[in-house]
Amino acid sequence: MSLDYDVIVIGTGAGALVSALRAHDAGARVGLFEKGDQVGGTSAWSGGMVWIPNNPHMAEAGIDDSADEAVTYIMAMSNGLIEEKLARQLVEAGPDMVTWLEQNTPTRFQLIESFPDYHPEETGGKTAGGRSLECPLYPFAELGEWAARVTRGPQLDGSTRMGESPLGNQPVFGIDPAELERRKERDERGSGQGLIGPLLRACLDRGIEPHVGHSAVELITENGAVRGAVFETSEGRKEVRSGAVILATGGFERDERFRQAFLRGPLERYASVPTNTGDGLRMAMRVGAALGNMREAWWVPMIDVDVPGRGTTAWMINPERTWPRTIMVNPQGRRFANEATEYNALGAAFHVMDATGYGYTNLPAWMIFDQEYLERYGIAVHRAGEPTPAWLIEAATISELADKIGVPAHQLAATIDRWNGFCAQGHDDDFNRGDSAHDRYWGDRRIGAGVESTLGPIDTAPYYAVQMRPGALGTKGGPRTDVNGQVEHVDGGPIDGLYATGNVVSSVMGGTYGGAGGTLAPAMVFGWLAGNHAAETALARLALTN
Numbered sequence: 001m002s003l004d005y006d007v008i009v010i011g012t013g014a015g016a017l018v019s020a021l022r023a024h025d026a027g028a029r030v031g032l033f034e035k036g037d038q039v040g041g042t043s044a045w046s047g048g049m050v051w052i053p054n055n056p057h058m059a060e061a062g063i064d065d066s067a068d069e070a071v072t073y074i075m076a077m078s079n080g081l082i083e084e085k086l087a088r089q090l091v092e093a094g095p096d097m098v099t100w101l102e103q104n105t106p107t108r109f110q111l112i113e114s115f116p117d118y119h120p121e122e123t124g125g126k127t128a129g130g131r132s133l134e135c136p137l138y139p140f141a142e143l144g145e146w147a148a149r150v151t152r153g154p155q156l157d158g159s160t161r162m163g164e165s166p167l168g169n170q171p172v173f174g175i176d177p178a179e180l181e182r183r184k185e186r187d188e189r190g191s192g193q194g195l196i197g198p199l200l201r202a203c204l205d206r207g208i209e210p211h212v213g214h215s216a217v218e219l220i221t222e223n224g225a226v227r228g229a230v231f232e233t234s235e236g237r238k239e240v241r242s243g244a245v246i247l248a249t250g251g252f253e254r255d256e257r258f259r260q261a262f263l264r265g266p267l268e269r270y271a272s273v274p275t276n277t278g279d280g281l282r283m284a285m286r287v288g289a290a291l292g293n294m295r296e297a298w299w300v301p302m303i304d305v306d307v308p309g310r311g312t313t314a315w316m317i318n319p320e321r322t323w324p325r326t327i328m329v330n331p332q333g334r335r336f337a338n339e340a341t342e343y344n345a346l347g348a349a350f351h352v353m354d355a356t357g358y359g360y361t362n363l364p365a366w367m368i369f370d371q372e373y374l375e376r377y378g379i380a381v382h383r384a385g386e387p388t389p390a391w392l393i394e395a396a397t398i399s400e401l402a403d404k405i406g407v408p409a410h411q412l413a414a415t416i417d418r419w420n421g422f423c424a425q426g427h428d429d430d431f432n433r434g435d436s437a438h439d440r441y442w443g444d445r446r447i448g449a450g451v452e453s454t455l456g457p458i459d460t461a462p463y464y465a466v467q468m469r470p471g472a473l474g475t476k477g478g479p480r481t482d483v484n485g486q487v488e489h490v491d492g493g494p495i496d497g498l499y500a501t502g503n504v505v506s507s508v509m510g511g512t513y514g515g516a517g518g519t520l521a522p523a524m525v526f527g528w529l530a531g532n533h534a535a536e537t538a539l540a541r542l543a544l545t546n
């Protein structure tokens with residue numbers, strides 16, 4: 001039977017594009033397919049940071065690292081969920097992928113100065129950074145008509161948000177307006193756009209033009225081997241035959257039944273593209289894929305915000321939690337975690353259960369802050385001086401605030417008194433907020449490099465509360481894959497012709513998040529390995545049959 005392609009890649013996030021590039025350069029004819037009408041997936045909405053331990057730019061900057069150190073670090077956070085051979089493959093292949101992309105495509109990486117790992121005090125962790133890379137600004141004019149076909153996310157306003165702006169690569173507290181204007185005029189984009197832009201350019205240069213509006217619904221199999229996929233398109237169903245298929249269809253966070261079936265606790269909001277409905281998981285299950293890590297997601301706290309022109313929008317709350325003059329409380333009006341810890345780990349705090357009451361101890365959770373906080377930082381799209389929006393609760397006193405959010409007033413007052421005492425003494429005795437280099441980096445470093453960047457009293461009326469929701473960047477359970485990114489069968493051994501990468505797979509990182517870029521890095525590294533292996537095996541098979 002004649003093949004349409006040697007390798008097809010389903011999805012157009014960063015992992016997908018890297019797979020396509022590598023498969024092409026290994027000699028394969030590559031087809032690239034996307035369900036949405038725009039390309040880039042959540043990867044294009046992201047901060048575009050990539051966590052590559054022992055990367056070549058660290059060496060250039062004289063920062064020490066080694067594969068062994070990085071594997072030790074990852075395994076220290078395993079809790080029995082991480083396979084060491086996959087972790088080792090990630091850290092050993094990562095630097096080679098960076099070099100390969102820089103030598104063969106317009107993609108360039110630079111160090112994000114002093115960005116610590118997310119658990120930097122763990123053995124093998126880096127407190128002074130080096131492992132997190134980002135791409136410089138990319139001029140979208142280079143993409144021609146494709147510039148308008150890269151998806152842009154809801155938090156991309158070019159203002160003050162860490163790594164979430166298409167105009168990107170900005171300090172957390174804003175960017176010179178003249179520089180912003182310059183970037184806008186030239187359509188120079190950073191963050192996830194700065195990553196997807198050059199990868200897409202490299203695909204187009206190789207004649208790999210994404211087929212948008214192609215939703216993969218089924219894998220084509222021959223004697224148990226995967227040999228293509230069926231797509232739903234506006235022109236009807238299309239069968240595409242290929243020697244191998246690489247699934248890069250994102251997580252299952254947008255599918256209610258999968259969420260209910262698999263996740264370890266509530267997931268109420270999603271930061272990903274709406275097309276990530278678990279299609280890859282469904283297709284892989286039908287051909288007998290072994291599954292892993294199904295309970296996990298890349299958790300992140302979110303709030304609901306009314307964004308002018310967009311309506312209610314789920315908004316990630318990351319540096320905002322770490323700045324002084326804010327805490328989080330549970331329905332009892334008590335703090336329940338180090339608010340400044342990394343977002344993924346906070347998922348665990350949201351999922352704590354009360355065995356007696358049989359409910360979630362810390363849900364609903366509330367972020368509490370004062371007027372001084374609002375004046376310094378604002379919150380999401382709201383700034384001090386503007387009328388308080390309906391999604392934000394305001395009260396003249398702590399007691400009134402407690403009544404409005406339904407927590408015991410005496411307890412909320414006691415919690416805030418205790419917090420203010422910790423701020424005065426310079427140490428959070430309950431949750432050690434600010435002890436980690438992570439917390440201090442994410443805090444307001446304009447105030448200082450110590451705990452003052454994150455500890456600050458809540459003492460200036462009026463007071464505010466906003467409900468925090470357990471959200472996710474995407475889920476990270478799915479088909480188990482081997483060191484080549486090949487999907488494993490439930491009965492053991494790889495499934496001939498089937499590969500997967502990104503949030504569709506059982507994550508190499510288990511439940512943890514190594515550092516900024518911890519999701520895109522495995523997607524890209526295993527995409528790079530899968531592209532190569534899929535191409536080589538498909539071409540070798542073809543040579544045998546010809």
Ligand SMILES: Cc1cc2nc3c(=O)[nH]c(=O)nc-3n(C[C@H](O)[C@H](O)[C@H](O)COP(=O)(O)OP(=O)(O)OC[C@H]3O[C@@H](n4cnc5c(N)ncnc54)[C@H](O)[C@@H]3O)c2cc1C
Nearest residue numbers: 011013035041042043046047048049216502503517519520
């Ligand atoms: C605001 C924000 C900031 C972030 N910052 C970072 C960061 O700096 N670093 C980091 O590592 N991570 C970051 N993340 C997380 C990261 O973006 C995701 O984990 C990552 O992009 C997932 O990649 P993926 O390829 O698995 O999925 P995606 O990039 O979402 O790609 C999946 C693609 O598959 C397509 N698809 C789905 N089903 C089908 C189908 N049936 N047929 C065809 N196509 C299909 C989807 O439409 C989509 O385009 C961030 C996320 C957000 C929202």
